Amino acid sequence: MKISINRLKKYIPHTESAEEIGALLTQSGLEVEGLEEFVSVKGGLEGIVIGEVLTCEKHPNADKLSITTVDIGTGVSPIVCGAPNVAKGQKVLVATVGATLFPSDGDSFQIKKAKIRGEVSEGMICAEDELGLGSSHAGIMVLDTDLPNGTPASEFIEIGQDQVLEIGLTPNRADAASHLGVARDLKALLGRDLKIDSAPEFKVEASGPAIQVEVENMADCPRYAGVVMTDLKVGSSPAWLQNFLKALDLEPINNVVDITNFILHDLGQPLHAFDAAKISEGKIIVGKLPKDTEFVTLDEKKRKLSGEELMIKDPKGGLCIAGVFGGEDSGVSDSTTSIFLESAYFSPDIVRKGSQFHGLKTDASFRFERGTDPNMPVYALKMAVKLLQEIAGGKVSSELIDIYPEPIQDFVIDVNYGHINRLIGKKIEPVKVKSILESLEIKVENETAEGFTATAKPYRVDVTREADIIEEILRIYGFHNVELSENLKTDYLAEHPVKDLNKLQYRLTEILTGQGYYEMITNSLTKSTYAEKSGFLNPSENVVIYNKLSEDLDVMRQSLLYSGLEVLARNINRRQTDLKYFEFGTVYNKAEEGYSERRRLSLFLTGKKTAESWLEPSKAFAFADIYSAVEAILEKLNVTPGEISMVETAPFSYGLKIMLGQKELATIGLLDDKILKQAEVRQEVWYADLNWDLLCKKASGLKKFEEISKFPEVRRDLSLVIDKTVSYDQVKSVATKFGGKLLKRIGVFDVYQGDKIDAGKKAYALSFHLQDQENTLTDKVIDKTMSKLIQAFEKEVGALIRT
Numbered sequence: 001m002k003i004s005i006n007r008l009k010k011y012i013p014h015t016e017s018a019e020e021i022g023a024l025l026t027q028s029g030l031e032v033e034g035l036e037e038f039v040s041v042k043g044g045l046e047g048i049v050i051g052e053v054l055t056c057e058k059h060p061n062a063d064k065l066s067i068t069t070v071d072i073g074t075g076v077s078p079i080v081c082g083a084p085n086v087a088k089g090q091k092v093l094v095a096t097v098g099a100t101l102f103p104s105d106g107d108s109f110q111i112k113k114a115k116i117r118g119e120v121s122e123g124m125i126c127a128e129d130e131l132g133l134g135s136s137h138a139g140i141m142v143l144d145t146d147l148p149n150g151t152p153a154s155e156f157i158e159i160g161q162d163q164v165l166e167i168g169l170t171p172n173r174a175d176a177a178s179h180l181g182v183a184r185d186l187k188a189l190l191g192r193d194l195k196i197d198s199a200p201e202f203k204v205e206a207s208g209p210a211i212q213v214e215v216e217n218m219a220d221c222p223r224y225a226g227v228v229m230t231d232l233k234v235g236s237s238p239a240w241l242q243n244f245l246k247a248l249d250l251e252p253i254n255n256v257v258d259i260t261n262f263i264l265h266d267l268g269q270p271l272h273a274f275d276a277a278k279i280s281e282g283k284i285i286v287g288k289l290p291k292d293t294e295f296v297t298l299d300e301k302k303r304k305l306s307g308e309e310l311m312i313k314d315p316k317g318g319l320c321i322a323g324v325f326g327g328e329d330s331g332v333s334d335s336t337t338s339i340f341l342e343s344a345y346f347s348p349d350i351v352r353k354g355s356q357f358h359g360l361k362t363d364a365s366f367r368f369e370r371g372t373d374p375n376m377p378v379y380a381l382k383m384a385v386k387l388l389q390e391i392a393g394g395k396v397s398s399e400l401i402d403i404y405p406e407p408i409q410d411f412v413i414d415v416n417y418g419h420i421n422r423l424i425g426k427k428i429e430p431v432k433v434k435s436i437l438e439s440l441e442i443k444v445e446n447e448t449a450e451g452f453t454a455t456a457k458p459y460r461v462d463v464t465r466e467a468d469i470i471e472e473i474l475r476i477y478g479f480h481n482v483e484l485s486e487n488l489k490t491d492y493l494a495e496h497p498v499k500d501l502n503k504l505q506y507r508l509t510e511i512l513t514g515q516g517y518y519e520m521i522t523n524s525l526t527k528s529t530y531a532e533k534s535g536f537l538n539p540s541e542n543v544v545i546y547n548k549l550s551e552d553l554d555v556m557r558q559s560l561l562y563s564g565l566e567v568l569a570r571n572i573n574r575r576q577t578d579l580k581y582f583e584f585g586t587v588y589n590k591a592e593e594g595y596s597e598r599r600r601l602s603l604f605l606t607g608k609k610t611a612e613s614w615l616e617p618s619k620a621f622a623f624a625d626i627y628s629a630v631e632a633i634l635e636k637l638n639v640t641p642g643e644i645s646m647v648e649t650a651p652f653s654y655g656l657k658i659m660l661g662q663k664e665l666a667t668i669g670l671l672d673d674k675i676l677k678q679a680e681v682r683q684e685v686w687y688a689d690l691n692w693d694l695l696c697k698k699a700s701g702l703k704k705f706e707e708i709s710k711f712p713e714v715r716r717d718l719s720l721v722i723d724k725t726v727s728y729d730q731v732k733s734v735a736t737k738f739g740g741k742l743l744k745r746i747g748v749f750d751v752y753q754g755d756k757i758d759a760g761k762k763a764y765a766l767s768f769h770l771q772d773q774e775n776t777l778t779d780k781v782i783d784k785t786m787s788k789l790i791q792a793f794e795k796e797v798g799a800l801i802r803t
Contacts, residue, residue, distance in 0.1 A: 001167045001168075001169045001177060002164050002165070002166055002167075002247070002248040002249060003164065003165040003182050004038075004162050004164055004179065004244060004247050004248065005018050005021065005162060005163040005164070005165065006162045006163075006244075006247075007179045007244065007266065008179060008182065008183055008186065010195065011180060011183035011186075011194055011195055011196065012183050012186045012187060012190060012192055012194060013192075013195070014186075014190065014192070016190075018035055018163040018165065019035065021165070022035055022165055024186070024189045024190070025165070025167065025185060025186070025189075027189075027475075027478060027479070027480070028188075028189055028475045029170070029173065029475045030167050030169070030173065030176055030182065030185060031167065031168045031170075032165050032166065032167055032168075033166045033167065033168045034166035035163060035164070035165055036163070036164045036166065037161075037162075037163060037164075038160070038161065038162040038163065038164050038243075038246070039159060039160070039161050040159055040160035040161070040239070040242075040243045041102075041131070041132055041133060042102035042108075042132050043100055043101070043102045043132070044154060044159055045131065045152070045153040045154045045157065045159060046099065046100075046154075047095060047096050047098060047099025047100065047111070048093055048094065048095050048096075048099060048126065048131065048152070048153035048154075049072050049073060049096060049150050049151060049152055050073075050091060050092075050093065050094075050143065050147050050148075050149060050151045050152075050153065051071060051073075051077075051091070051092050051093070051094035051125070051149055051150075052070065052071045052090070052092075052149050053068050053069075053070055053086065053088055053089060053090045053092060053125075054068075054069045054070065054071055054076060054088065055068060055069045056068045056086055056087055056088045059080065059116075059117060059119060060118075060119075061117040062116075062117045064082055064084075065080055065081070065082050065116065065117065066080070066081050066082075066083075066086050067079075067119055068080075068081055068086060068125070070092070070123065070125065071149045072094050072123070072149060072150055073148065073149040073150015073151070074150055077094070077096075077123045078119070078120050078121060079094070079121050079122060079123045079124065080116040080117075080121035081124075081125045081140065083125065083127065083139045083140040084139055085138075085139035085142065086125060086139075086140055090140075090142050090143075091143040091144070091145055092125045092126075092140055092141065092142060092143065093125070093126045093131065093140075093141050093143065093153050094123050094124065094125055094126070095111045095123060095126055095130075095131075096111065096123050097111055097112060097113050097122055097123060098110065098111065098112075099111045101126070101130055101131065101132075102131075102132045103129055103130050103131075103132055104129040104132050104133075104134065104135055111123060111124050125140045126140060126141060127140050127141060128141055131153075133157065143156065158239055160239065160240070160242075160243030160247070162243070162247045164247050164248070167182070171370060172461075172462040174370030174371045174372070174459075174461050175268075175373070175459050175460050175461065175462070177268050177366065177367050177370065178264075178265060178267055178268030178269075178367075179266050179267075180196070180266065180267050180268060184440065184441065185440075185476075187439060188436065188439035188440050188476045189476065197383070199379050199382045199383070200383070200385070200386045202382055202385065202396065202400055203396065204396050204398065204399060205396045205397070206230055206231065206395040206396070206397045207230075207397060208229070208230040208338055208395075208397025208398060209228060209230075209277070209279075209282055209338060209397075210228075210282050211226065211228055211276065211279065211282050211283070211340050211398065211401070212282060212283045212284070213226060213284045213285075213286070213401050213403060214283065214285045214286070214287075215286040215287075216285065216286060216287030216288070217287065218406065219347060220286070220287075220310050220322075220346065220347050220350045221310065221322070221344060221345070221346055221347070221350075222345055222347070222374060222404070222408060223344060223345040223374055223377055223403065223404040223408075224286055224342070224345075224401075224402075225342075225344065225381050225400065225401060225402045225404075226284070226340055226341060226342045226343065226400075226401045227340075227381060227385060227398055227399075227400050228276055228338065228339070228340055228341075228396075228398035229338065229339050229341060229385065229388055229395060229396060229397060230337065230338040230394065230395055230397040231337065231338075231393060231394060231395045232256065232337055232338065232339060232388065232393065232394040233337075233392055233393045234254050234255065234332060234334050234335075234336050234392065235254060235255055235392070236252070236255065237252050237254070237255045237258040237259075238391060241255075241258050241259070241262060241391070245258060245261060245262070254334070255388075255391045255392045256273050256332045256336070256339065256388065256392055257273065257332060259384055259387045259388055259391065259392075260272065260273055260341075261363075262387070263383060263384050263387075264363055264364065264367070265363070267376060267379070267380050267383065268367055268373065268376065269367075269372060269373070269376045269377060269379075269380035270323065270363070270364035270367055270368060270372070271341060271342060271343050271380065271381070271384055272312075272320060272326060272341075272342045272364075273331075273332050273339045273340070273341050273342070274312075274319060274320070274326075274330045274331075274332075274340045274341075274342065275330055275331065275333065275338070275339060276338040276340045277336075277337075278319075278330045279314050279330070279340060280314040280315050281314060281315045283314055283315055284312060284313075284314065284319075284340065285312075285313045285314065285315070286310065286311075286312055286313075286322065286344075287310070287311065287313065288307060288308070288309070288310060289305050289307070289311050289313060289317070289318055290305075290307055291305060291306060291307030292304050292305065292307075293307075293317070293318065295311075295317075295318045295321070296328045296329065297321070297325045297326065297327060297328060297358075297360075298325060298326045298327065298328055298331055299325075303358055305318075306354075306357045308350075308353050308354075308357070309321055309322070309324070309354030309358070310322035310323070310346060310347075310350045310351070312342065321354050321358065321360070322344070322346055322350070322351065322354065323344075323346040323350075323351035323354070323355075323365055323368035323369075324351060324354045324355050324358070324360050324362060324364065324365045324368075325358070325360050325362055325364075325365075338397070339394075341381060341384060341385070341388075343377040343378070343380050344377055345372055345373075345374040345376075345377055345408075346368050346372075348368060348369050348370065351365055351368040351369050352365075352369045355369060370461070371459075371461035373457075374404075374407070374408040374459075375457070375458065375459065376459070377402075378400065378402055381400065382400075409458070410455045410456060410457055410458060411455070411456040411457075411460070411464050412453060412454075412455050413453070413454045413455075413456065413463075413464070413465060413466055413468075413469055414451065414452075414453055414454075414466065415451050415453070415454050415469050415470075416450060416451040416466070417433070417449075417450060417451050418450070418451075419451075419466060419470065420433060420470050420473060423470050423474075424470065424473070424474050424477075424482060426481075426482045426483070428473065428477060430447070432477070433473055434447070434452075436472070436473050436476045436477060437454060437472065437473065439476070440472055440476065441457060442454050442456045442457075442460070442463070442469070442472065443455040454469050456469075504637065504696060504699060505584055507636065508601075508633055508636060508637075511632055511633070511636055512582050512629065512633075515580070515629060515632070516580050517580040517581060517582045517603070517629070518579075518580065518581055519581075519582055519583065519584075520564065520567050520581050520582070520583050522560070522563035522564060522566070522567060522583060522585065523553070523563060524556055524557055524563075524585070524586065524588070525545065525548075525549070525554075525555070525556060526553065526555060526556070526557040526562055526563055527552050527553070527554065527555070527562075528542055528544070528554050528555045530557075530562045530678065531555070531558055533678055534559075534562075534650060534651065534675065534678070535649075535650035535651070535675075536649065536650040536651055537558045537559060540590075541558060541589045541590050541591060542555040542556070542558065542590065543555060543556035543588045543589065543590050544590075556587075556588035557585075557588065558587055558588065558589055559587055559689070560583055560585045560587060560600050560602040560689065561602065561651060561671075561675070561687065561689065562678070562679055563583075563585075564602055564687075565604075565675075565678075565679035565681050565685070566679055567581065568581070568679070568681055568685065569679050569680050569681045572606075572681060572682070572683065577607040577608070577683065578606070578607035578608045578609075578611070579604065579605070579606050579607055580604070580605055581604040582601065582603045582604070583601070584599065584600075584601055584692060585599070585602070586598065586599055587599075587600055598693055599692040599693045599696075600689060600691065600692050601689075601692045601695070602688065602689055602690070603626060603629055603630070603687065603688040603690075604685060604686070605621040605625055605626050605685070605687075606621065606683055606684060606685045607620070607621065607683065608620055608621070609621045609622075620684070621684075622686075623655075623668075623669070623670065626668055626686040626688050627656070627668055627688075629688070630658075630666055630668055630688050630690065633690065633695075637695055637698075637699035637700070638700040639660070639695060639698050639699055639700075641660060641665060641666075642659040642660050643658075643659045644656055644657070644658050644659070645727075647667055647669055650672060650674075650675065651671055651675040651687070652667070652669035652670060652671060652672060653669070653670045653671065653672045653673070654669055654670060655667060655668050655669015655670060656668050656669060660694060660698060663691070663694055665690065665691055665694055665695070666688060666689065666690040666691065667688070667689050668686075668687070668688040669687065670684060670685070670686055670687075671684075671685045671686070709771060709772075709773050711772055711773065711774070711775060711776050711777070712777075713744065713769055713771040714769070714770045714782055715767055715768065715769055715770075716767075716768050716770065716782065716786050717749075717765065717766065717768070718765075718766050718768065718786070718789070718790070718793075718801060719763055719764070719765050719766075719801070720763065720764045720766065720797075720800070720801060720802070721757055721758075721761050721762070721763050721799065721800040721801075722761065722763075722764065722798065722799045722800075723760060723761060723797075723798065724753070724760055724762050726797050726798075728748060728764065730797055731766070731793070731797060731799075734792050734793060734796045734797060735768070735789060735792075735793075738788055738789055738792035739768070739785065739788075739789055740785060740788075742770045742772060742777070742781070742785055743769070743770060743789075744769045744770065744771050745769045746766060746767065746768055746769070747767045747769075748764055748766055748767075749765050749766075749767055750763075750764075750765035751763070751764060751765070752765075763802065768786070770782060
């Protein structure tokens, strides 16, 4: 939102610089994002002076050029001129050597001393378009002035200059969406009076078309005001008005429309002018039109109405989408002589519906959607009438219409001094509190030692609670004036978490992307049919969406599986078949005790691990590939897995389940074809589902590395014959338990099942790596450790040791 410093001075006279004003406003919550210099004529006519043509002769080498001498105040300059109307004795505008011109069309250029067809030229006699003052290029500008030669052009031609603040207006500060609104804050910040013109006298001056107004639903339009004006002369606006609009990056249109735009940006009250001659039967109706009614807006687009937007209409049809955009047929044109000027307070909800449905964002809808001042419409209307009388010659031709049966009441709020001091973190004297609030036009009444009653006007749509009143006090008192206590309190300083969960997630993302995985973020909404057909999800636990966007997105997901498979299917259908994906996401469930959210981490592998080449054949992903990724995650988080068991239930054809105590930490495996079919995936997919909440809880920080030991590592091998029912995980668990601190790692380098050993048996060839961080291992220590392991294997898993 742009705010003119010149206009602010009309409300709050001040000598502070624009930078100082910007700093004050930012301090109060109206963040100033930029400051621009505005000049109505680009370049400010710098280097352009008034000159007098002393002589004018034809150029000897060009039929259409003239050689002139021009008195520019500091001397006489020879200038070659191509204008047909140049003549001796004229007062003209001269661009001196070194001046830069900014023409209406084309790029800027600098005036240099030059030779034109052999004749010296030191300057340029300018036409209107060459100075950026208009579009005419019929000839040079001939002035009627007695100003002395050499007078800067800016003293003859009025140039509008201004400084413009760019304010990043937050949605809650609808009251500040105008120059008056910003001036109200400045009043409190500077402690000065606000200068507002009183409403001008209103009287009927002429007879005109009678306009009746009917409001069908007062909830949609609590207040509607209007007046008829006749004898208007539609034309260009005066320079001051055009400059005001241009400074705000608005294009002047005509005096009637420009005045409505001026009032909108000055007072925050949108107005709309209807051509009175185009209002059928002299009747304005504020109401709705049936769904799919066609309506052509000012941008000449034909739109179908939703039936929910509020319309300004007459007995024949729509004239305007209320608070949003006017209609093409009812707008003001050059031939308009009489208007019906509307000033209203519309419900923010109804305006937003119309704006959102039609995708129309206008200056008017911006304000109506956030809430305008219901007490402003009549005052704004009278100020616009005054300008129309002065600028467009209009006459008031009807009584002022003001339909406002149920005035909107002020906000009455009880405030406690103790709450003010607690939330701000500093005791502010009641006298100061009262002074700040009254400077913001918030009344303080019923004051006691404990508190008071605050009354805020309805234009302060963001001040409805005690906390809002306290915020108003603080932003004017100044955040920078509240010192941090030496003893920080949890009232206003949050405790930092011991574990940085975002860091954990970021580090794991680095690991997985380093292994070639791509991160995906999928929709939390999904199909209810997935749970119904999954075989492992409970449909009764679906979190149903009541205002669902479509039948395919009617519940919150219970698992990351299906949303991930949809991503795989989309890529596979586009011939991207070798995929490695992961996702951190939330899943949702409904139970008797209420709703729950849980964070999960999912991994997907499908297709080929290596591309086909002359060096080696392509190789498909296998269980080991996804399991190794899970192992890397657990290792990085220093999480030691518990019991590992086989899984052969949905959604897997086969896989593993990893426990951590009594809780399931992860499931890993090959997805069942029935699951893949539901998501229309036609190739094998390996999937891992990890409980991210449990991982974060059990993580002991990111794994730290230490210096490689100076002492050598020793390897010893054993061959164990065990029952087929004994898993490798059980064997590893026994080794970890009895190997002591010397056992650094264990590996399997051969597995045998066959006729060389008994039926129902299998043989593991295991390697054990031993190392002491402080001493070189001796044979005695090594043999003692291996003996302990052998006894443990024989006792715990019934192993037969083969030599």
